[in-house]
Amino acid sequence: MTVQESRISSVKRAAWIIASAAFIAACLRVAFWATPKIVTDLSNVVALSLAFAGLVLLTHYLGLLSLGQGAFVGVGAYAALHAVNDFGAPVLWMPLAGLVAGTLVGAVVAIPSLRLPKAYLALLTLSLGVAYPIILRQIDGNLPVTLDGEFVAPSWTGIAENDEHIWEFFIVAAYAAVTLFLVQGLLRGPIGRAFIASRDQPEAARAFGIPVYRLRLYGVALSGGMAGLAGGLLMIPTNFNDYTHFPEELSIKMFALAMAFGGSRLISAVPGAIVLIFLPVWLIDRNWVVEYGWVGLVKSEGFIYAALLLATAYLTKGKGFMHLFERRQPKSEVQPEPEVQPSNRQVTSVVRGLVDLDEQLVHLEGLVGDRPDIRSRQETKD
Amino acid sequence: MSLFLQRTFDSLANGSAYAALAVAISMVFRSTGVLNLAQGQLAMFSTYIALVLATGPSPYMKFSSNTDLIGAAWPVWAAILGAIVISMVIGAFTERVIIRPISADPVAAVGATLGLYLLLGAFVRKQWGGRTMFLGSPFPQTAEDRWDIGGARLWHDSVGITLTMIAVLGLLAVLQRRTKAGLAFRAVTSNRTGSLLVGVRVSRVLMLGWALAAGIGALAGGLIAGEINVRPDMMGRLLVFGLAAATLGGLRSPALAFVGGYLFAFLETMLGGYVSFVDSQVTLVWALLVLIIVLFVRPSGLMPRTEAWQQR
Numbered sequence: 001m002t003v004q005e006s007r008i009s010s011v012k013r014a015a016w017i018i019a020s021a022a023f024i025a026a027c028l029r030v031a032f033w034a035t036p037k038i039v040t041d042l043s044n045v046v047a048l049s050l051a052f053a054g055l056v057l058l059t060h061y062l063g064l065l066s067l068g069q070g071a072f073v074g075v076g077a078y079a080a081l082h083a084v085n086d087f088g089a090p091v092l093w094m095p096l097a098g099l100v101a102g103t104l105v106g107a108v109v110a111i112p113s114l115r116l117p118k119a120y121l122a123l124l125t126l127s128l129g130v131a132y133p134i135i136l137r138q139i140d141g142n143l144p145v146t147l148d149g150e151f152v153a154p155s156w157t158g159i160a161e162n163d164e165h166i167w168e169f170f171i172v173a174a175y176a177a178v179t180l181f182l183v184q185g186l187l188r189g190p191i192g193r194a195f196i197a198s199r200d201q202p203e204a205a206r207a208f209g210i211p212v213y214r215l216r217l218y219g220v221a222l223s224g225g226m227a228g229l230a231g232g233l234l235m236i237p238t239n240f241n242d243y244t245h246f247p248e249e250l251s252i253k254m255f256a257l258a259m260a261f262g263g264s265r266l267i268s269a270v271p272g273a274i275v276l277i278f279l280p281v282w283l284i285d286r287n288w289v290v291e292y293g294w295v296g297l298v299k300s301e302g303f304i305y306a307a308l309l310l311a312t313a314y315l316t317k318g319k320g321f322m323h324l325f326e327r328r329q330p331k332s333e334v335q336p337e338p339e340v341q342p343s344n345r346q347v348t349s350v351v352r353g354l355v356d357l358d359e360q361l362v363h364l365e366g367l368v369g370d371r372p373d374i375r376s377r378q379e380t381k382d
Numbered sequence: 383m384s385l386f387l388q389r390t391f392d393s394l395a396n397g398s399a400y401a402a403l404a405v406a407i408s409m410v411f412r413s414t415g416v417l418n419l420a421q422g423q424l425a426m427f428s429t430y431i432a433l434v435l436a437t438g439p440s441p442y443m444k445f446s447s448n449t450d451l452i453g454a455a456w457p458v459w460a461a462i463l464g465a466i467v468i469s470m471v472i473g474a475f476t477e478r479v480i481i482r483p484i485s486a487d488p489v490a491a492v493g494a495t496l497g498l499y500l501l502l503g504a505f506v507r508k509q510w511g512g513r514t515m516f517l518g519s520p521f522p523q524t525a526e527d528r529w530d531i532g533g534a535r536l537w538h539d540s541v542g543i544t545l546t547m548i549a550v551l552g553l554l555a556v557l558q559r560r561t562k563a564g565l566a567f568r569a570v571t572s573n574r575t576g577s578l579l580v581g582v583r584v585s586r587v588l589m590l591g592w593a594l595a596a597g598i599g600a601l602a603g604g605l606i607a608g609e610i611n612v613r614p615d616m617m618g619r620l621l622v623f624g625l626a627a628a629t630l631g632g633l634r635s636p637a638l639a640f641v642g643g644y645l646f647a648f649l650e651t652m653l654g655g656y657v658s659f660v661d662s663q664v665t666l667v668w669a670l671l672v673l674i675i676v677l678f679v680r681p682s683g684l685m686p687r688t689e690a691w692q693q694r
Contacts, residue, residue: 108674303505
């Protein structure tokens with residue numbers, strides 16, 4: 001590493017430390033001074049960021065499509081709630097039940113579908129997304145199931161007893177920060193590079209000994225686990241669950257947002273979570289949800305998500321808007337074309353010969369085309 | 383025995399709808415490699431078009447389901463035919479304007495179909511509200527319109543729906559095997575680059591594929607609407623069964639997808655009827671389980687293994 005590179009690196013590190021400190025300070029300020037409603041919404045944003053991060057991992061690192069992320073979140077929420085209500089698990093640890101449940105369901109869905117073309121995973125997860133509310137309604141009934149437990153802040157935190165939303169926010173933020181840190185670390189290492197190799201060049205990756213199927217399986221299970229953990233975390237500020245919480249449309253909206261805002265870093269999951277939570281609030285505040293007809297259509301959530309998906313598909317070719325802002329490789333760093341090895345020269349000359357032959361054939365076909373008498377004689381023969 | 387027969391008869395109408403959606407999905411996937419997740423919504427939208435054609439542009443229609451209005455403008459069968467034509471135009475337009483520019487990227491293409499899914503859902507909710515409406519069947523549907531066979535009742539409209547669907551899909555098979563357009567379609571699905579080199583107009587063929595798929599979906603929606611009523615989420619359940627049935631055909635065989643549709647409907651009815659802890663809602667879950675088990679045991683679906691595994 002040169003002196004200049006080392007200086008840039010230390011400047012970057014310092015910038016990261018300052019940004020992190022500023023972020024923590026902002027979180028503390030929001031948690032203590034914002035209204036309980038906003039703090040609860042922010043807790044939901046932080047929890048859902050994990051589910052989005054799982055989706056970003058799938059779509060942007062592995063090139064896979066999951067259309068049932070909302071169902072994985074729901075599975076996590078169900079497992080966390082019942083771990084406390086039925087098995088007496090401590091409320092602080094209940095999100096881990098969601099993590100386990102989400103991972104298991106992810107693996108069960110991935111094992112058969114990943115053996116087939118990629119479309120099957122999308123198909124199976126979509127089916128799961130549609131089936132989840134029906135299953136939950138059958139199991140838990142029509143009424144919401146409430147959490148048998150409370151989140152009381154320890155006395156050393158100085159948080160008042162009736163300010164439990166602040167304590168809940170900190171629990172959710174701590175879980176999310178640790179998970180995002182661990183998963184981002186995993187993705188920075190060899191596993192992340194193997195994910196990308198299996199996405200871009202699966203055949204080459206196989207040739208280099210990367211177990212593509214197993215890697216994708218781990219990826220889907222990890223993504224399911226993150227969504228499950230998010231579901232468990234959502235139960236902290238929400239405290240109840242029913243079959244209307246995670247409809248199939250949630251999965252589709254999540255996919256739309258992950259596609260639009262997802263990038264090569266897991267932190268890109270945050271804007272998606274913010275839009276998912278605050279867009280309906282914004283629409284309700286403006287009374288747009290009660291408008292009908294063409295104007296109502298343009299102001300509806302479905303239209304906004306559809307426009308977002310179509311814009312992402314057209315403008316970024318499905319890579320997401322973050323991709324437009326990501327750092328390009330400077331021209332000076334572009335690798336020069338490798339010199340052709342002597343053994344490759346023979347292959348190159350053979351290819352050139354074939355191309356010449358092909359051009360001559362095309363020329364000949366053109367000549368025949370100009371002579372209708374030759375063509376008609378040929379057709380008669382045929 | 384009569385109960386078994388009755389349940390088998392009951393599965394016919396649903397089976398036809400699942401089969402039609404499965405065939406439509408398979409056709410699009412086979413020709414373009416795009417999983418059209420908006421297929422169900424397109425069918426739902428077509429059903430609303432049929433409803434509007436059958437009732438006329440009555441403002442009352444938007445907020446209520448007045449069955450007296452049905453057939454006031456066009457007879458139901460004519461309304462369904464009109465909806466099929468309009469849907470075919472929409473399907474062709476979708477391929478040309480939405481899918482073709484991004485078809486090289488499957489993720490973007492699936493994203494676009496999902497965009498269409500949301501757009502159609504939002505449009506229907508904002509134009510006609512989320513209430514349940516009623517579109518009659520083009521076949522007789524009164525209590526007397528039935529045959530009693532072996533103690534079981536076979537309703538005329540179930541038979542009508544099934545026969546119509548079989549006839550249309552048979553016609554489609556003939557179109558594919560006996561006409562130039564069908565030959566071109568088969569060539570494109572088999573080898574797109576090769577077809578392009580021998581002068582087949584691939585883009586037109588793909589457009590035709592999307593138009594036909596949209597038409598079949600519209601037919602399914604229009605026919606099944608007499609059984610399940612019209613509402614914005616009417617196709618969610620049907621889409622899952624349709625996708626499952628298409629999977630049985632390896633997503634590439636319309637014939638096997640067709641068989642899969644009836645198979646899933648049969649399974650759904652029998653599970654709901656004979657297994658005490660399975661009610662009509664939970665059959666969807668069982669279909670999902672069956673799908674997972676099939677993919678575990680036989681990843682290629684009902685297709686010959688070699689053909690399916692070549693897709694990887």
